[in-house]
Amino acid sequence: MPPMKLELRGITKRFGSLVANRDVNLTIEPGEIHCLLGENGAGKSTLMNVLFGMVSMNEGEVLVNDKLVVIKDPKDAVANGIGMVHQHFMLVPVFTVAENVVLGAEPVRPWPFLDRVGAAREIQEVSRRYGLDVDPHAVVENLPIGMQQRVEILKALDRDVEVLILDEPTAVLTPQEAEALFEIMRSLTAQGKSIVFITHKLKEVLAIADRITVMRLGEVVATTTPQETTESALAALMVGRAVNLLVDKAPATPHDVVLAVDDVYVDDDRGLTSVKGLSLSVRAGEILAIAGVQGNGQTELVEALTGLRSVTRGSISIRGRDVANRSVRSVLDAGVGHVPEDRQRNGLVLSMSVDDNLVLDLQHDSRFSRFGMRNLRAIHENGSRRLEEFDIRAAASSVLVSTLSGGNQQKVVVARELSRDLHLLICSQPTRGLDVGSIEYVHREIVRNRDAGVAVLVISSELDEVTALADRIAVMFGGRLMGIVPPTTSREQLGLMMAGSDHGLAAAGVAG
Amino acid sequence: MTISEERETGGEHDSSPGTHDQSALLRVAIRVRDANILKVTALAFVVGLAFGALLIILTTPTLLRSWGGLFSHPGGTIALNAKTIWGDYELLFCGGVFDPRAVWAAIQHSNDANWTNALGPLSSTLTYATPLILAGLGLAVGFRTNLFDIGGQGQLIGGALGATYVGFTVHGSAVALVALEILAGMAGGLLIAAIPAVLKAITGAHEVITTMMMNYVTLSLLGYLVLHTPFARPGQLQGESKSIVPAGQLPKLFGWISSSLQVNAGFIIALVAVVAVAWFLNRSTLGFELQMVGANPDAARTAGVSSRRVIIIALCIAGALVGLAGMAQVSGIDVYLSPGYGGTIGFDAIVVALLGRNKPLGVLFAALLFGALDSGGHYMQIYSSTNIDYSLALVIQAVIVFCVATPALMVALFRLRASATMQAALASGGWAK
Numbered sequence: 019m020p021p022m023k024l025e026l027r028g029i030t031k032r033f034g035s036l037v038a039n040r041d042v043n044l045t046i047e048p049g050e051i052h053c054l055l056g057e058n059g060a061g062k063s064t065l066m067n068v069l070f071g072m073v074s075m076n077e078g079e080v081l082v083n084d085k086l087v088v089i090k091d092p093k094d095a096v097a098n099g100i101g102m103v104h105q106h107f108m109l110v111p112v113f114t115v116a117e118n119v120v121l122g123a124e125p126v127r128p129w130p131f132l133d134r135v136g137a138a139r140e141i142q143e144v145s146r147r148y149g150l151d152v153d154p155h156a157v158v159e160n161l162p163i164g165m166q167q168r169v170e171i172l173k174a175l176d177r178d179v180e181v182l183i184l185d186e187p188t189a190v191l192t193p194q195e196a197e198a199l200f201e202i203m204r205s206l207t208a209q210g211k212s213i214v215f216i217t218h219k220l221k222e223v224l225a226i227a228d229r230i231t232v233m234r235l236g237e238v239v240a241t242t243t244p245q246e247t248t249e250s251a252l253a254a255l256m257v258g259r260a261v262n263l264l265v266d267k268a269p270a271t272p273h274d275v276v277l278a279v280d281d282v283y284v285d286d287d288r289g290l291t292s293v294k295g296l297s298l299s300v301r302a303g304e305i306l307a308i309a310g311v312q313g314n315g316q317t318e319l320v321e322a323l324t325g326l327r328s329v330t331r332g333s334i335s336i337r338g339r340d341v342a343n344r345s346v347r348s349v350l351d352a353g354v355g356h357v358p359e360d361r362q363r364n365g366l367v368l369s370m371s372v373d374d375n376l377v378l379d380l381q382h383d384s385r386f387s388r389f390g391m392r393n394l395r396a397i398h399e400n401g402s403r404r405l406e407e408f409d410i411r412a413a414a415s416s417v418l419v420s421t422l423s424g425g426n427q428q429k430v431v432v433a434r435e436l437s438r439d440l441h442l443l444i445c446s447q448p449t450r451g452l453d454v455g456s457i458e459y460v461h462r463e464i465v466r467n468r469d470a471g472v473a474v475l476v477i478s479s480e481l482d483e484v485t486a487l488a489d490r491i492a493v494m495f496g497g498r499l500m501g502i503v504p505p506t507t508s509r510e511q512l513g514l515m516m517a518g519s520d521h522g523l524a525a526a527g528v529a530g
Numbered sequence: 531m532t533i534s535e536e537r538e539t540g541g542e543h544d545s546s547p548g549t550h551d552q553s554a555l556l557r558v559a560i561r562v563r564d565a566n567i568l569k570v571t572a573l574a575f576v577v578g579l580a581f582g583a584l585l586i587i588l589t590t591p592t593l594l595r596s597w598g599g600l601f602s603h604p605g606g607t608i609a610l611n612a613k614t615i616w617g618d619y620e621l622l623f624c625g626g627v628f629d630p631r632a633v634w635a636a637i638q639h640s641n642d643a644n645w646t647n648a649l650g651p652l653s654s655t656l657t658y659a660t661p662l663i664l665a666g667l668g669l670a671v672g673f674r675t676n677l678f679d680i681g682g683q684g685q686l687i688g689g690a691l692g693a694t695y696v697g698f699t700v701h702g703s704a705v706a707l708v709a710l711e712i713l714a715g716m717a718g719g720l721l722i723a724a725i726p727a728v729l730k731a732i733t734g735a736h737e738v739i740t741t742m743m744m745n746y747v748t749l750s751l752l753g754y755l756v757l758h759t760p761f762a763r764p765g766q767l768q769g770e771s772k773s774i775v776p777a778g779q780l781p782k783l784f785g786w787i788s789s790s791l792q793v794n795a796g797f798i799i800a801l802v803a804v805v806a807v808a809w810f811l812n813r814s815t816l817g818f819e820l821q822m823v824g825a826n827p828d829a830a831r832t833a834g835v836s837s838r839r840v841i842i843i844a845l846c847i848a849g850a851l852v853g854l855a856g857m858a859q860v861s862g863i864d865v866y867l868s869p870g871y872g873g874t875i876g877f878d879a880i881v882v883a884l885l886g887r888n889k890p891l892g893v894l895f896a897a898l899l900f901g902a903l904d905s906g907g908h909y910m911q912i913y914s915s916t917n918i919d920y921s922l923a924l925v926i927q928a929v930i931v932f933c934v935a936t937p938a939l940m941v942a943l944f945r946l947r948a949s950a951t952m953q954a955a956l957a958s959g960g961w962a963k
Contacts, residue, residue, distance in 0.1 A: 326831060347834035356832065364832040367825045378822065379833035387815045394813065 021048035021210035022083050022099055022180040024069075029078035031061075031068055038064040040236045042078070046181055046214060049207050053223045054216045056233035057256050057425075057453030062216045063105075065233070066183050070102045071095040101174030102183040107166050111159035115152055116141050119173050144175050149205045164195030171202065182206065183214045188222055189450070192311040192479065193513065200226050218256070218453055220249045221482070234258055257455045267465045270489040272301035274337075276442050276473035277323070282332035282342070284315070284322045292318045294497040295332070300442070305464065305474040306502075307488035311516050312479045315497035317359060320446050320477055324356045325349040337441055350379055353441035357431055357448050359477075365431040368420035372412055373401035375419045376434050400437075408433040409459065425456035432460055436467060443467055446477045461487060481509055567887070570940045574933030575899075577943070578926040583615045585925060590614065590916045618910055618918050625651050625909020626902035646788040651905060653784060653793040657863065659901030660793075661686070661855040661872075663800040665879030666897050667807045668719070668851030670888040672737075674811065675844035676824040681726060681741025682852050682876030684748035685719040689853025690860040691752065692718025694867050695761070697774025697860075707778040711861050712799070712854065719853015720846050722748055727845035731838040737845065745876070753869040763866070771867040780862040796858030801894075803851060808890040810847075820844050852876065881931050903927050 024046040031039040039061045046052050056062045067073040069080065071089040080087050082098050089095050095102070109118050116138045125140070127133040138154040145152050150168045158166060167187060174182055184203075188196040203213055203226060217223060223230055224244045232240045232255040240255050277300040284293035293315040300306045310316055321327035323334060325346040334342040336352045350356070358364035366375050377386050377397055386397050401415030410429045412422050419430060428449070435443065445464060449457040464487060468474050478484050484491055485505055493500040493515040500515045587593045593614055596607045624632075628651050636648035665682050672679035679685075692714035700710060726740035755761040756769035763770045783798075784791040811817040822830040823840045831837060856872060864871075882900055886892030907923025933940055 324832070325834075345834070345836065346831065347836070350834045358832050363826075364828050367822055367829050369825045370821075374818070378829065381815045381818055390815050392813050392815055392818060 020180075021212070023048055024100070024181050024212070025081040025084070026065070026069065027079050027081065029065060029068055030076050031064055031073065032076050037236050039068065039075075042233075042236075042238055044231060044238065046212050047229075048180075048212055049210050050228040051203060051207055051213045051215055051226055053227035053230045054214055054233065055218060055220075055223055055230055055252060055256060057218060057455065060233040060256070061236040062233055063185060064236075066102065066185060066214065066216060069095065070100060070183060096174075096177050096179060099178065099180035100183070101177060101179030101181070103167065103170040103174060103185065103187060105185045105187075105189060107170055109158050109166060109169060111157075113158060114154065115156050115158060115161075115169050115172070116154040118158055118169055119154075119176050121173075123177065141172060141176065145172060148175060148202065148209070150175075150202055162195075164191050164198065167191070167195075167199065168202070175206075180210075181212050181214065183216070185216045186218075187215070188217065188219060193481065194311070194517075196222070220252050220454075223252065224249065232256055253454050256453070265461045265465060265486045268469070270304040270468065272304040272489070273471065274302055275299045276302050276337055277475065278333075278335045279323070280333045280335075282319075282322065282334060283330045284318045284327055285330055286318050291330070292497050293322065296494075296497070296499050297332075298492055298499060298502070300473040300475050302441070302471050302473045303468060304489045305468050305476060305487050306490050306492060307476040307478060307484040307505075308492045308494055309478065309481060309484040309512055309516060310494035314494045316446070316477045316479075316494055318497075319494075320356075320359070320444060323349075323444060323475075324354065350438070353439055355435035355438045355440050355443045357428075357435050357443075357445040359446035359450075361428050361431050366419050366427060368418070370419060371401075372405070372410070372415045372417060372419050372422070372430060373398050375430050376401050376404050376415070376437070378434065380434065380438065404430075404433045404437065408463075425452045428452055428460065429456065432463060436463060440467065440472045443472050443474045444477075445474070447479065448476065449478075449480070449483060457483075481512060484512075485509070570937050571885070571930075571934055573940055573944055574930045577933050577940075578929040579619065581929045582619075582922050582926045585922060586615050586618055586916065586918060587611060589918070593916075614916055618914050618916065618922075621910040621913050622903070622906035622923070624906070625913075626655055626904075626906025628652055642787050646790060649784055649787070649791055651909065653791040654905035654908075655898065655901040656793040656797045657901070658904040659897040660796045660800050660862065661859045661875050662879055662882050662897035662900055663797075663894055664803055664855035664858060665852045665875060666882035666886060666893040667800075667803055667890060668848040668853075668855070669879050670883040670886065670890070670893050671807060671811070671820070671851065672844055672848040673883055673888045674824050675820045675840065676827070677730075677841065677844055677848070678738050679723070679726075679741050679845060679848050680738060680877075680880060681723065681744045681849075682879045683872060683874075684741070684745040684876070685722045685849045685852035686856040686859070686872045686876045687748045687752050688718035688720075688722035688849070689715040689856030690718070690867055690871055691755065691761075691856075692716075692853065693857035694771055694774060694860050697778040698772040699760070700778070701775065702777070704777045704781075707775070708780065708795075708861065711774075711778055711857055715853045715857025715861075716850035717853070719849040719851070719856060721849070723845045723849020723852070724842070727842045727849075730845070731841045749870070752867065752871060756867055756869060761867070769869050773866040774861055778861060779865060780858065792863060794858075794862035796862035799854065799858055803854065804890045804894050807851070811890070816843065852879070855879070881927070885931055885934055899930075900927055 026042060026044040029039050029042040030037070042065055044065070054062045054065070064073065068075045069089070071091045071094050074090070080089055087098050089098060110121065113121070116134065119141050120137045125133040125136050127136060141154040150172055152165060152168050152172060158169060161169070171182070187199060191199060203215070207213060215226065227244050230242050230244065230247065230252070231238055232242070232252065234256060279299065280297050281295050282293055282297070283291055283295060286292040296319065298306065308316055318327060322329050325341065325344055325348065329342045332342070333340055336349070336354065339352060341349050341352055362368060367378065374397070377383070377400065381387055381392065386393055386400070398415065404410065405412060405415045408429050410422070410426050410433065412426060419427060422430065432448070443464070448464065449460050452460065464474055464476065476484070476487050488505045490502050491505055491507060491512065492502045493512060495516060495518040500518070503512070503515070593611050596610050600607045628648065632644070632647040636644035665686060668685070669679055669682055693711040696711045696714040697707070700707060722744055723741070726735070726737050726744055729735040729740050730737050753769065756771045761771045763772045780795040782789065782791060782794045784793065811821065819830065819835045819840050820843070822833065822835055823837050827837055830840070855875065859872065859875070860867060878900065882896045883893055886894070886896035903923040903926055907920040910918055910922070911920040
């Protein structure tokens with residue numbers, strides 16, 4: 019298929035009385051990387067789902083090479099040369115790469131037997147052509163996320179698509195994996211394919227885009243190029259007002275040690291030691307941020323700190339009280355707030371109301387219950403108040419929390435944890451998947467608590483977040499602490515430390 | 531529609547300016563959704579009756595033959611079929627709810643015999659419904675905690691054993707005796723449920739397997755006990771327990787009119803249980819914890835809820851309520867136990883809980899519907915001119931449950947105008963749960 023030009027004209031999509039897309043025009047030129055930028059809820063994914071035939075549009079038309087096409091379902095989209103890699107991968111975990119790629123268009127020779135050898139050869143050929151290095155015989159569930167994403171891309175390429183839609187592809191990737199993805203994207207466009215890259219990360223947009231379209235409230239507000247714009251200009255376009263990308267904070271005034279971790283060992287689910295003799299301490303009034311590529315023991319460390327996972331060796335104490343291997347409840351009662359890494363899995367009960375979710379771990383608090391009886395009025399009043407205080411956008415505090423956008427769901431979790439009587443706040447990936455406006459807000463709240471004398475431990479795989487928030491940065495690699503460095507440490511040095519190189523540590527001028 | 535898109539549109543909804551309109555929209559969406567649950571259940575009932583009508587035609591030779599003359603005299607064929615089906619369903623209603631003629635007769639000539647006729651169907655319906663309400667409530671508590679307790683049969687037997695034992699050994703005032711039987715019944719059901727509960731909490735053994743196995747264990751235990759001391763009534767080769775003493779039997783609600791009106795204080799116990807379970811689930815912290823564990827065990831754990839504790843408590847409460855059903859049945863109706871006691875009540879209760887969507891009031895109405903169909907079915911079998919069998923009522927029950935369990939089928943079948951409201955609900959992401 020020759021390079022193709024894709025044009026969307028006057029796309030309008032309504033859900034009931036809500037307009038998700040209003041009269042959107044968008045042209046994808048052959049061989050370009052077109053970034054679609056916008057906050058959560060700006061209508062980016064809806065637009066692409068319309069284009070990919072997952073959702074039917076109310077008005078508008080799609081043109082391929084200036085010819086009108088009808089796209090009723092994803093099959094039509096693929097037939098017209100449009101492919102999509104979803105945020106949540108659609109792979110069969112127990113199948114091999116080759117099986118996943120050919121699934122739905124299996125080569126059968128002789129009929130009806132699957133031609134595994136041919137399939138593998140075909141995939142090797144495609145992956146070589148575009149520089150995607152994947153073993154066709156590997157089983158998908160054993161592959162890291164970055165590799166799984168390549169399989170999704172291969173799936174699209176194997177069906178000869180010319181326009182590839184990537185829905186927030188870097189949200190799940192480490193910086194290194196993201197860089198590798200960008201390489202692949204460049205090699206694809208070099209061969210005439212075009213890419214629609216959906217994101218809300220400004221740095222990536224400026225690094226990779228040929229053209230940028232910014233959406234807000236379902237409408238296109240600007241189309242520009244990286245040369246013509248800046249990070250703050252893009253942020254202002256997305257949010258509709260000027261945004262402060264840096265965190266305003268005074269230097270920390272640390273007091274007593276609140277959290278002391280001494281030589282702690284933790285096993286993961288498979289019984290492998292994933293935290294190996296880690297020691298650190300966090301003082302009241304300071305933010306210690308743990309940087310590191312995901313999967314280097316951070317998750318297990320946080321679970322051990324919060325009582326969700328047992329410690330095989332070492333001690334954890336909060337304000338002098340030993341809490342290692344104690345129940346979650348006793349850790350929470352010691353004055354710990356915990357914003358979990360995966361808010362939908364661990365932080366919220368989606369089928370319950372915002373009111374209820376705001377008291378999930380406060381149900382025994384005397385404000386909300388007495389003699390085992392829930393005080394529904396107090397719970398509702400608390401909900402309404404938090405809604406206002408934390409600017410949670412919901413029709414009412416009695417609606418189901420699942421009706422809220424991702425950013426507002428995260429605000430519910432943060433609001434709840436901050437309404438505890440806090441000595442220590444543990445935030446895992448506090449702004450993952452959030453839009454610029456919400457990130458700004460959550461960061462401000464974290465700093466406000468630090469200034470109020472709370473000890474804060476932030477775990478984040480976003481270097482920007484780590485450097486913006488931290489008073490001290492601890493870098494984890496392979497379950498160990500590589501070292502603790504000041505927030506002024508350069509990204510390069512941090513990157514080296516995150517990759518486990520001692521050079522980074524030496525360059526940062528800190529001894530082990 | 532993908533998750534990410536739901537979220538996307540949800541966000542849209544948040545950031546648009548007309549907050550007032552949205553709350554109104556959301557309220558309407560929620561109301562229509564609730565109305566739809568009733569609508570779907572009502573339509574399921576209609577489908578059940580239609581299916582039953584088909585069955586009546588197919589199993590009645592005269593009706594089946596009449597269709598041969600459909601073209602020569604269509605009016606007569608239709609009229610004959612309609613008349614027969616109407617007649618059977620009239621009997622179903624008269625036997626399940628009330629017979630207007632009997633009620634009218636009782637009002638005109640008020641005497642005990644007439645009132646017995648008038649109240650008979652209702653009494654019979656409530657009698658059938660009583661154990662279903664109690665056991666349905668118990669299982670619903672388990673289901674809300676995401677524990678699929680299918681050990682209703684065993685727990686019911688456990689409760690009946692406890693109550694019966696107290697009923698024939700203890701002597702005392704009626705009030706004290708019944709109170710003791712209630713406690714013993716709940717304890718009996720609880721004990722049977724506690725074994726799978728502890729196994730699940732400590733070893734992770736799946737409750738579907740263990741509760742089901744407990745059914746066999748208790749069933750055999752019952753068979754053994756009714757043949758041996760202290761339970762066995764001497765001289766009964768088939769096995770039969772001693773009877774609960776008269777003071778220990780639940781008083782009949784209309785006993786002053788006629789002793790054949792079976793409905794007893796067990797129904798009152800069931801109503802109290804409905805209120806108690808509703809309060810427990812909606813107002814108590816423990817009930818809230820149960821539902822947290824049921825809806826998202828990971829979030830519950832992160833919030834400091836011990837799922838082990840909750841699993842044990844939930845299954846024990848479920849067992850106690852089902853045990854109470856066994857107590858109500860034996861103390862109110864049967865008075866003594868025999869092998870296989872309780873029949874299919876323990877399994878029917880699963881369906882009742884499902885039909886009632888695990889909500890206390892829902893369970894109450896579902897049990898009443900099942901009770902009415904049971905009672906009406908028996909009545910129909912006796913008085914029908916077409917030799918229709920009681921099983922027709924069971925078929926109707928089954929079809930109703932089948933339809934309720936597949937709402938998508940109902941939407942398609944009746945082309946429910948769900949599209950607009952469903953879209954609104956989808957846009958707000960609130961339909962699925």
